[in-house]
Amino acid sequence: MPDEDQATLTGSCLCGAVEFAASGAPRFVAHCHCENCRKAHGAGIVTWVGLPAASVAVTRGENACSRYVSETGATWIFCGSCGSRLFYRPANDQAEIHVAAGALDVDLDANVNVHVYADRATNWCPITDDIPQRGGPSGMERLP
Ligand SMILES: [Zn+2]
Numbered sequence: 001m002p003d004e005d006q007a008t009l010t011g012s013c014l015c016g017a018v019e020f021a022a023s024g025a026p027r028f029v030a031h032c033h034c035e036n037c038r039k040a041h042g043a044g045i046v047t048w049v050g051l052p053a054a055s056v057a058v059t060r061g062e063n064a065c066s067r068y069v070s071e072t073g074a075t076w077i078f079c080g081s082c083g084s085r086l087f088y089r090p091a092n093d094q095a096e097i098h099v100a101a102g103a104l105d106v107d108l109d110a111n112v113n114v115h116v117y118a119d120r121a122t123n124w125c126p127i128t129d130d131i132p133q134r135g136g137p138s139g140m141e142r143l144p
């Protein structure tokens with residue numbers, strides 16, 4: 001087992017204006033297939049690392065960060081210069097933050113443990129592994 005106090009994740013945006021660090025063990029690592037992630041990131045899936053909000057800090061370029069609040073009240077935080085999507089703040093849980101795994105500069109010492117909104121996966125980015133799938137309106141419900 002990794003020492004949780006030693007586990008530090010660091011990441012940055014494409015242009016390097018924004019850097020961040022996170023400590024502690026991820027609460028989850030999820031592949032998300034929802035339309036909002038697809039649109040926001042221009043990608044078939046987005047892999048999110050769920051962490052306590054207090055454990056994640058922008059270490060460079062806080063003033064370069066831009067925010068977009070979706071109709072659901074969720075907040076997307078991204079680099080205003082290069083557009084890299086870095087964080088997602090759920091509307092209903094301000095104690096949690098989701099870090100885009102694609103922005104990490106280090107290996108993630110954790111496995112992906114769930115597909116969320118799995119029933120919305122596109123035919124051009126299908127699920128081909130055995131990782132558990134959740135879906136439905138919340139994206140987290142058990143699928144039949
Ligand atoms: Zn940038």
Ligand SMILES: [Zn+2]
Pocket residue numbers: 032033034035036037038046117
């Ligand atoms: Zn999503």
